Amino acid sequence: MRQWFDTEAGAEGPDRSPERIDWLRVVPFIGLHLACLGVFVVGVSWIALAVAAALYAVRMFAITGFYHRYFSHKAFRTSRGLQFVFAVLGAASVQRGPLWWAAHHRNHHRHSDTARDVHSPVVRGFVWSHMGWFLTNHGFRTDRSVIRDLERFPELRLLDRFDILVPVALAAALYGSGVLLERHAPGLGTNGPQLLVWGFFVSTVVLFHATVTINSLAHRWGSRRFATRDNSRNNWLLALLTFGEGWHNNHHHFPGSARQGFRWWEVDLTYYVLRTMAALGLVWDLKPVPAAMRGVRRMPDGSDGRT
Numbered sequence: 001m002r003q004w005f006d007t008e009a010g011a012e013g014p015d016r017s018p019e020r021i022d023w024l025r026v027v028p029f030i031g032l033h034l035a036c037l038g039v040f041v042v043g044v045s046w047i048a049l050a051v052a053a054a055l056y057a058v059r060m061f062a063i064t065g066f067y068h069r070y071f072s073h074k075a076f077r078t079s080r081g082l083q084f085v086f087a088v089l090g091a092a093s094v095q096r097g098p099l100w101w102a103a104h105h106r107n108h109h110r111h112s113d114t115a116r117d118v119h120s121p122v123v124r125g126f127v128w129s130h131m132g133w134f135l136t137n138h139g140f141r142t143d144r145s146v147i148r149d150l151e152r153f154p155e156l157r158l159l160d161r162f163d164i165l166v167p168v169a170l171a172a173a174l175y176g177s178g179v180l181l182e183r184h185a186p187g188l189g190t191n192g193p194q195l196l197v198w199g200f201f202v203s204t205v206v207l208f209h210a211t212v213t214i215n216s217l218a219h220r221w222g223s224r225r226f227a228t229r230d231n232s233r234n235n236w237l238l239a240l241l242t243f244g245e246g247w248h249n250n251h252h253h254f255p256g257s258a259r260q261g262f263r264w265w266e267v268d269l270t271y272y273v274l275r276t277m278a279a280l281g282l283v284w285d286l287k288p289v290p291a292a293m294r295g296v297r298r299m300p301d302g303s304d305g306r307t
């Protein structure tokens, strides 16, 4: 149970039964879902819905812009101080720490849709790719060999080890804000439990399922402009839901780019925000998509290479 709070507890030693789901350890994940039923107890208000939506937006951007495009792919640069701020925002998404996230994602690109890809819907099926793989003993571990560049920073290692801290602080802040609003602005009709349930539990669960559609649906559902070695797809609906990540076939074709919508009509909200941050001097060296990488690519036999 110590592993709920300290991800390094028991992480040493051989990885026995890597495919087994560690039920005790996933209790918080199940609890997160069950806590959403609290909406029937706490009721709803406009402010609670607005807070839930805003936290979805900020944290989805943190996942795609920071955990994915920055920590996993180094698609742009920033200062060490802001790097830590980005990591804290990413950790608030309750998708574990930046090192864990980046390590699994880098391995996904190395082994996409092969037997070594931990969340391939082609090899393991929809449910496993969506929410089975990271509940296993193997899924909890971080492959340190692929994140040496990130491990150099002790502040990132600390955040990653105690990845529960930021989510707990967020939940407490939401509860406290609700208590204050009930006392000082009773006209808003909210309270501590209501902001906690909508702002933390509901928002986090919706955010989680939207994020993992990129592992599950975006390797199954959509079109293929590029004949990549995997089964990745471009899907406009998933791109809207995940602020640009749905252009997943583009991304597998050229993962290093800060931009995933390659055409003007491929809406990529994350990229627009990153461009704005670059204009403000917060980030720099956003990697572009080379012109030679943008044209449609087919396999030599004319197929799109789908598996």
Ligand SMILES: [Zn+2]
Binding pocket: 108, 112, 214, 215, 219, 232, 248, 252
């Ligand atoms: Zn993928």
Ligand SMILES: [Zn+2]
Binding pocket: 068, 072, 073, 105, 109, 251, 255
């Ligand atoms: Zn990626």
